[in-house]
Amino acid sequence: MTANAPRLSSQQIQAIQSGLAQAQAHMNKGQPQHAAVICQRLLAEVPGEPHALHMLGLIAYNMGNIRHALDHVRQACQSPHAPALHFSNLTEMLRQQGVLTEAEHYGRKAVALDPKLVGAWNNLGIVLQESGKLDESRACLEKVIALDPRNASAHNNLGNTYKRLGQLAKAETHWKRALAIHPHYAEPYSNLANLCNEQGQYDKAVEYGQRAIALNPRLIDAYINLAATENARWRHQVALQWLDRLITFAPDHALALAARATTLKDLEQLDEALLSAERAAQLSPDNAEVQNSCGIVYLSLGRFDAAIACFDQALALPSAIRERILAARAMAYQENGRSDEALKLFGEIVTEFPNSAVAWHGRSDIVKFKPDDPALDKMRALAKPNGVQSHSDRMYIHFALGKAFMDIGDSDNAFTHLNLGNKMKRDIIQYDPDAASKWMNDIALAFPPSVFEQFKDMGASSSMPIFVLGMPRSGTTLIEQILASHPQIHGAGELKNLSQIIEEMGGVPDAMNGMTGERLHAMGDAYISKVTALSDGKAYVVDKMPANFIHAGLIHLMLPHAKIIHSRRNPVDTCLSCYSKLFAGEQSFTYNLHELGRFYSDYRALMAHWRNVLPASHFLEVDYEDGIEDIEAQARRMLAFIGVPWDPACLEFYKTQRPVRTSSVNQVRQPVYKTSTGRWRQHAKNLKPLMTSLNIPLVDCPLAASGESYGAVADCLTRQTRSPYAVR
Numbered sequence: 001m002t003a004n005a006p007r008l009s010s011q012q013i014q015a016i017q018s019g020l021a022q023a024q025a026h027m028n029k030g031q032p033q034h035a036a037v038i039c040q041r042l043l044a045e046v047p048g049e050p051h052a053l054h055m056l057g058l059i060a061y062n063m064g065n066i067r068h069a070l071d072h073v074r075q076a077c078q079s080p081h082a083p084a085l086h087f088s089n090l091t092e093m094l095r096q097q098g099v100l101t102e103a104e105h106y107g108r109k110a111v112a113l114d115p116k117l118v119g120a121w122n123n124l125g126i127v128l129q130e131s132g133k134l135d136e137s138r139a140c141l142e143k144v145i146a147l148d149p150r151n152a153s154a155h156n157n158l159g160n161t162y163k164r165l166g167q168l169a170k171a172e173t174h175w176k177r178a179l180a181i182h183p184h185y186a187e188p189y190s191n192l193a194n195l196c197n198e199q200g201q202y203d204k205a206v207e208y209g210q211r212a213i214a215l216n217p218r219l220i221d222a223y224i225n226l227a228a229t230e231n232a233r234w235r236h237q238v239a240l241q242w243l244d245r246l247i248t249f250a251p252d253h254a255l256a257l258a259a260r261a262t263t264l265k266d267l268e269q270l271d272e273a274l275l276s277a278e279r280a281a282q283l284s285p286d287n288a289e290v291q292n293s294c295g296i297v298y299l300s301l302g303r304f305d306a307a308i309a310c311f312d313q314a315l316a317l318p319s320a321i322r323e324r325i326l327a328a329r330a331m332a333y334q335e336n337g338r339s340d341e342a343l344k345l346f347g348e349i350v351t352e353f354p355n356s357a358v359a360w361h362g363r364s365d366i367v368k369f370k371p372d373d374p375a376l377d378k379m380r381a382l383a384k385p386n387g388v389q390s391h392s393d394r395m396y397i398h399f400a401l402g403k404a405f406m407d408i409g410d411s412d413n414a415f416t417h418l419n420l421g422n423k424m425k426r427d428i429i430q431y432d433p434d435a436a437s438k439w440m441n442d443i444a445l446a447f448p449p450s451v452f453e454q455f456k457d458m459g460a461s462s463s464m465p466i467f468v469l470g471m472p473r474s475g476t477t478l479i480e481q482i483l484a485s486h487p488q489i490h491g492a493g494e495l496k497n498l499s500q501i502i503e504e505m506g507g508v509p510d511a512m513n514g515m516t517g518e519r520l521h522a523m524g525d526a527y528i529s530k531v532t533a534l535s536d537g538k539a540y541v542v543d544k545m546p547a548n549f550i551h552a553g554l555i556h557l558m559l560p561h562a563k564i565i566h567s568r569r570n571p572v573d574t575c576l577s578c579y580s581k582l583f584a585g586e587q588s589f590t591y592n593l594h595e596l597g598r599f600y601s602d603y604r605a606l607m608a609h610w611r612n613v614l615p616a617s618h619f620l621e622v623d624y625e626d627g628i629e630d631i632e633a634q635a636r637r638m639l640a641f642i643g644v645p646w647d648p649a650c651l652e653f654y655k656t657q658r659p660v661r662t663s664s665v666n667q668v669r670q671p672v673y674k675t676s677t678g679r680w681r682q683h684a685k686n687l688k689p690l691m692t693s694l695n696i697p698l699v700d701c702p703l704a705a706s707g708e709s710y711g712a713v714a715d716c717l718t719r720q721t722r723s724p725y726a727v728r
Contacts, residue, residue: 008046016042020051032059050079054086061093064218064249069093077106084114091123095130096220098254098287100318103127118148122157129161131318137161152182160191164320166355168195168389186216190225197229200391200428205229220250224259233429234586236266254284258293265300268496273297288319296328304336323353330362339366355382357393357400361582364400369407376404383417395424399582406580406683415686418580422591431588433595440550440602444609446509447553452613455557458517460524463561465531466540466642467498469548470567471603472587473577475624478653479567480544482635485649485656489642490538494545494585497530498555508554515557524558540642549603552610556618563642564614566607569624572680575600575690597693625677 008016019042026035036059039052046052057072073090076082087110094103107124114120125140138161144154159174172195175188189212196205206229212222223246230239243260250256257280264273277297280290295310311329315322330345343366349359360379369376382388383397398421405414466483468476484491501523505511531541548555552564575597578590589599610619620641627634635650649656680687 012046016046016049016051020055023052023055027055027059032062035059048075048079050076050082050086054082054089057093058089064251066093066097066250066252070097084110084117084120087113088117088120088123091120091127095123095127096253096255098130098284098289100127100131100288101286104131104318116147118144118151118154121147122151122154125154125161126157129157129164130320132164132320132322133318134161134165134320138165150181152178152185153187155181156185156188156191159188163191163195166389171195184215186212186219186222189215190219190222193222193229194225197225197232198390198392200232200424202229202233202428218249220246220253220256224256227259227263231263231266236263239263240267252283254280254287254290257283258287258290261297262293265297268500270297270301274301286317288314288317288321288325291317292321292325292328295325295332299328299332299335304332307332323349323356323359326352327356327358327362330359334362334366342366350378354378355388355393357382357388357390357396361396361400364403369404371408373404376401379404391424391428395421395582397421398424399580402580409682411683411686415683421582422579425582426591429588429591431591431595433589433598436589436599437602440606443509443550443553444606446512447609447613449613451512451553452556455515455517455520457560459520459556459558459560460528461561462524462528462559463563463643464528464535464539464541465559465562466542467548467552467555467562467564468542468544468546468567469552469564470546470607471549471569471574471578471600472546472583472590473581474546474569474574475567475622475627476544476546478624478627479565479622479638480542481653481656482631482650483540483542483638483642485653486639486644486647487649488538488644489540489542490534490536491542491544492531492534495531495534495543496545498527498543498545498548498551501526502551502554508550511554520557527558540644549607549610552607552614552619556614560618562618564619565638565641566610566619566621567624568607568621570678570680571600571604571694572687572690572696573678575694576680576683576687579690593687593689594693597690600694628677 019038023035023038023042026032026038036056039056039059042049042052043056053072053076057069057076060066060072061069070090070093073086073093076086077090087106091103091107091110094100094106104124104127107120107127110117110120111124121140121144125137125144128134128137128140138158141154141158141161144151145158148154155174155178159171159178162168162174163171172192175191175195178185178188189208193205193208193212196202196208206226209222209226209229212219213226216222223242227239227242230236230242240260240263243256243263246253246256247260257276261273261277261280264270264276274297277290277294280287281294284290291310291314295307295314298304298307298310308329311325311332314325315329319325326345326349330342330349333339333345334342343363346359346363346366349356350363353359360375360382363375364379367373367375379397379401383394383401388394388397398417402414402418402421405411405417466489468479468483470476480491480493483489502508502511505519505523506513531543535541546567549566552566555562555564575593578587579593579596581590583590590596611621620638622634622638632651636646639646639650684691
């Protein structure tokens with residue numbers, strides 16, 4: 001009813017009260033449709049009746065129709081007779097959609113109307129928490145507990161606020177207190193799942209998340225937290241399954257769509273990711289989380305300006321993720337070759353958020369540290385037990401310190417932190433070195449010379465793809481940057497398209513079971529159709545996924561005209577560089593020196609096999625060290641191999657403006673330098689497990705000790721050890 005509505009008679013009031021009581025009875029029996037019919041009848045008789053509108057809103061909300069729910073409850077709150085409860089419920093509905101400014105407005109109105117309404121203080125406390133107003137949030141929620149000490153919801157929400165304040169022990173205490181009061185309360189289990197995810201306890205996080213969903217199958221945050229856990233351990237397809245389940249009952253939930261968008265981005269389903277992100281923004285344009293997700297998706301599409309606009313819009317909105325948005329914005333500049341601006345932004349982040357591990361880590365990758373750099377003491381303080389609390393933050397700091405101490409030549413301190421950071425990462429991932437060895441051996445056995453004769457020229461005929469592959473940190477990004485500086489060649493980065501197509505066929509080596517020429521042709525066509533859209537109108541596209549070394553044989557069968565460039569580097573330098581990086585992608589074999597050396601040996605043997613069975617006309621090997629010595633000679637050699645004319649722009653590759661999303665992003669923005677060649681020698685005493693695993697006896701192999709190229713070291717090693725792979 002509006003302020004100008006006529007006064008109701010006592011008979012009308014009685015009819016309304018009776019109708020509402022009947023509707024509530026139907027709600028209690030689980031008959032929302034019957035309740036909705038009664039409310040609609042009441043509204044036909046008394047337009048704008050706030051209680052009927054409010055109940056219709058609750059019914060729509062419980063049915064997953066968020067838009068109608070908000071319309072009804074907003075209209076109910078326009079009545080001068082609307083009680084504080086209506087404003088409180090609208091606060092929570094808006095909060096769940098991320099409309100925080102409006103939610104805070106109604107939340108404050110609710111507590112002003114009824115200062116003793118516990119639920120109103122609780123809901124306002126959550127909104128203030130998500131708006132980043134953490135001290136006010138804590139005050140609201142502590143007020144709730146003072147009014148109602150056994151309020152499980154308040155304990156749960158206060159735990160969330162303490163978590164955002166970085167007080168994880170207090171957060172866990174309040175969540176467990178909530179469960180002690182209410183053992184079947186789903187939300188604390190979901191929040192514990194989120195905490196375990198941040199601590200790298202992924203199995204436990206999934207257990208808590210699934211318990212939350214079992215207790216409340218419509219708990220939206222639980223699905224989002226489970227997806228975050230699966231994304232954290234690179235199980236993106238499983239994460240997508242959780243989000244798709246969520247969207248079946250909440251199709252218009254903006255945060256669910258935003259989470260789905262970034263997951264699809266990780267799966268490189270970019271068109272679908274964009275649709276999901278833009279739908280989220282359409283539903284909730286004033287949500288910082290949504291705008292941040294849009295920025296991430298736009299960045300993956302190479303739309304830098306659109307990404308920055310989203311990040312800027314997100315920063316202008318109330319949120320508790322300001323640090324995360326700022327870091328994403330800084331990394332966007334870094335990826336696009338604007339390192340000076342990125343460094344400035346990382347500096348601004350650590351000024352505003354001194355404990356920002358991700359910013360310290362990003363900054364460390366750009367700067368060259370000196371012994372008197374004050375950042376060293378600041379990062380060392382964060383690495384102490386009372387420093388940063390989350391598992392991922394501690395890893396970031398240890399890797400940043402490892403890089404810093406390597407810069408200043410302090411090998412022992414560098415490896416103290418690198419060993420800690422790598423162990424933390426290794427402890428939370430699943431990797432079986434025995435299975436990896438068997439897998440690569442089986443791949444070699446599945447591709448004897450006879451296979452290449454059997455399926456010769458049966459694949460797709462395109463010569464567009466250029467595959468640059470090898471170990472991570474072996475120079476693949478440098479090669480791509482050189483090639484992408486040529487006017488006929490587009491550098492597409494590390495694409496997952498090939499592995500996705502092969503996985504659909506069962507993966508290697510199983511994809512070869514029952515293989516036919518028709519299937520190879522179809523697989524090649526599927527790949528070409530995907531990369532053509534990325535070609536920027538150029539004749540050639542570089543796919544620089546290092547791990548495609550696994551697929552080199554199948555690449556040649558699927559795409560017999562494609563060129564493959566194998567980037568090689570001194571084994572110890574390669575492995576040291578891997579060990580010093582906390583990779584953005586999944587490189588499970590790099591976080592233990594012994595396992596890293598073993599993987600390298602298996603890789604080396606598989607590449608020796610490809611060298612024997614692939615035609616030299618389509619398989620070229622480029623040594624990183626040779627490129628450092630004479631970049632022009634190697635650039636000319638690669639362009640001749642591809643079949644394009646020489647272009648001097650390839651020598652000024654560091655000037656080429658294009659997104660680079662690998663750990664070599666800063667190195668390829670500079671001319672070639674020799675300081676990374678033979679770098680391992682100053683750290684030799686800390687690399688003994690690696691050297692043993694690589695089977696490099698330095699006294700017998702002076703080439704390895706001298707920092708010679710991959711080829712020279714490999715020749716030396718071949719004289720000492722036999723390859724474990726034999727082709728049947």
